[in-house]
Amino acid sequence: MDFKHNDLRFNVSLDDRMGFGVNKTFGIQDTPIYFFVGGHYVDRNSRYIAVTPGIGAEFRVKPIGFYVDVTPAIYLDEFEIELEARAGFRVYF
DSSP states (O other): OOETTEEEEEEEEOOOSSSEEEEEEEEOTTTTTTEEEEEEEEEEEEEEEEEEOOEEEEEEEEEEEEEEEEEEEEETTTTTEEEEEEEEEOOOO
């Protein structure tokens, strides 16, 4: 589940690896592309905290926006880097 307010995004994952995260987005003017930086916490049988810089794009067809993100998540607990991606849609009110 993803919630966006202005340039902050909050997400929660309730699957077998519960987690939550926060990102600040920086849009590139007059394009659907944006950069983001933030972090997330994921419970993978032990706790992991990651820094998540990345790039994404969102295409809006009112009232829906379709997005895709790619990030090299840097897990600080074991200094492990994983390439992660997500895609989805948002409904704007």
